[in-house]
Every structure is written in structure tokens, then in C-alpha cells.
Amino acid sequence: MSLIVFGDSSSGNCLKVKWILDLLELDYEWSEIDVRTGATRRPDFLSLNPSGQVPAVRLEDGRTLAQSNAILVYFGENTPYTPADAYERARMFEWLFWEQYSHEPYIAVRRFLLAYRKKAPEDLSPQLLERGNGALARMEQGLEGRDWLAGDSLSLADISLVAYTRMAGEGGFELADYPRVSAWVERVEARLGLDATTRALAPA
């Protein structure tokens, strides 16, 4: 059985999985799941991931795994994308957990509401903009004097954080206000073989 990724290709969380597998040159099938159709709430999907969230993967042996950052760690531990130094590895995990708690709920959610739900900015909670900008400011500070978030080369922290940071413009955030973050986005994109035209994935 091949490795299968169940993902929505407009979701940054799902793209993280594609990127690590591509970097590692692993073979996989991509099974497209459109979250907007409710597909993740149907019994066949819930048997893959009882939490009803993409991405999920089915490994070659049939076992399943969910949570984008946990999947990154599964494939990326003991590779050049996880720092060998214990402290730098801990920093990588600090960013990975911070991403799910303090970045994704504002930046990814505001993008989803504006670009997919077609909400007007004035109908959104001001907290989304404020906390999303707070997250970008925290990254700007974290990148002071360094090219990568943890260690001295691309790590899982960069792969995870770039997913929604590079699309922040779709969420109404001004990346140009954060010069170190902007330069880092281009640096990570270059390593992942992405270009800026793919930052906006929303249908026109």
C-alpha cells in the first residue's frame, strides 16, 4: 500500500505535509479533500481521523496519523530538517507549538474568512487582525540576526510557519511591514521550490 496524504490543497496545514515529503523525496499519493463540502465530517473520513481535520496520512502499513505538525515531526525527525542540537531542537518545537496556538488561529482563520467565506473585513472580530499582527511582530523579533527560526538551516519550524505566513496577504495582513519576515518567506520559498505567485490560492 502506498503512503496517502488526505489534504485540501488550499490549506496551509495540508501543504506542510506535501512540502516535507517532497523535500525528503518520498513517494506518496495525494487524495484531495475539499473541506468546504463537509467531506471531513463523513464516516469514511472520520475513520481516518476521528477529529475530522485535514491533513491526515495513511502510512504504508495502513496506520493513520493526523495533525500537520505531528506529521512533520514523524517524517522530519532524524533528518537535516530537525536540528541535532537539543536546545535548537527545543526551539523548533517552541515555534511548532506556538504556531498552532498563537499564529494559525488568527492568520489562517482571517484568511479563510476573507478569501473563502467571502466575509467583509468589518464583519470580523478586530482581535483576528490585532493578534495576527502580534504574531507577525513576534516572528520579526525571532528572526533578528538569523536566517532560520531554529538552528542554522531550514527546519520543520520554517516549513510549518511559512505555510500561512506566506499567505497572510490573503488574510489582509501587510507582510511588507515585517521586512525580516518577508525576506525569510522568500528564503523558505526558494528552499521549497515555491514562487510568490502561489501565495494566493483562493479562486478568483
Added chain:
Amino acid sequence: MSLIVFGDSSSGNCLKVKWILDLLELDYEWSEIDVRTGATRRPDFLSLNPSGQVPAVRLEDGRTLAQSNAILVYFGENTPYTPADAYERARMFEWLFWEQYSHEPYIAVRRFLLAYRKKAPEDLSPQLLERGNGALARMEQGLEGRDWLAGDSLSLADISLVAYTRMAGEGGFELADYPRVSAWVERVEARLGLDATTRALAPA
């Protein structure tokens, strides 16, 4: 310099750090930080953790680390509290990331609003109760046929998830409705040397 934990002892996130250090019999100082006084927003604290969140630790060499689950991983990797099997370890990470995204924002937040901010239940978003119960139901399912969330003994996933699950009553959740979760809470508490009288930490 000794290891110092900066934490608020009414915060489950901070207690996670205490528990792993006690399990590993490591020496540390506990520096109490009352989040309700705004202490985490002051410059001296921000120099420890620019994100302004507890817990944070200062290691013996003066370097700092934040994010409760990242601190758990730093101290708990390569110990009996992290499964040696790669798949079970991935499951542990799945639960750790899920905790920060799908559990803490509902169960811990509702507890904080009711027990500390003294809000009335009717003034809270119904989503907090609904999603918190969804998280408990997900754990109930995850514990079917097993004593521990990942692997076959206590892991960082149990230590992390028990922190706010055991206090869910303070957030208005009925743990008795989730019998496997209730039994698991007692099992984890026994391993951590805690008893049920410490589940409610809010001042009377």
C-alpha cells in the same frame, strides 16, 4: 545557575512543567508569576519570553525556553515518557499538538473565565462548552481499549492532556459523562502523585 521555572501555579500549562521535572527528579527553582497582575507583559518577563506567556524556563546555562509542550519535549525526550517506537511517538505528538489547538482553547479558557474572571455561564460563548465537550468526547474515543494516550505507559501526551482535563469541572464540564476519561485522569494523577482535592485551584 539553577534551572528556574517561571510559572503561575493555578495554570495547567505551568503545572505540566513541574510534573515532568518532578517525575525526572530534576532540581529546579519555581518562580511564581501571577498572570492576572500583568507580570508577563513587563519588560523583565518579556526578556525571558518575548511572547509574554507562562510557563518559561531558564536553563542552567542562562538560555530560555517557552511553550509548555515544547518544554515537556525538551526534558522528556529520550526518557521513559516518550515512546521509543516511531509511530507511538508520532501519536504522542499528535495529541500534544491537538491539545494546544482543540482542547486548551475551550476547556482551559472556559475554566479561566468562570473560575478566575468570575463570568456567568450565560455570558460565555456557547462554542466554548460545545467544543470543550467535543474535545472530551474525542479523548473518550482515543482511550477506548487503552490505558494511556500513546504507547503503553505514561507519556508526555498524558501529562499534557491531564493538566486541564482534570480541572474541567471548574470550567463547567461534567467529567462523569466521560467514564474512560475519568478513569484515565485518576490513573495519571496516581502516577503524578496528585489527588482529586487539587483539581480545583481557584480561590474560594
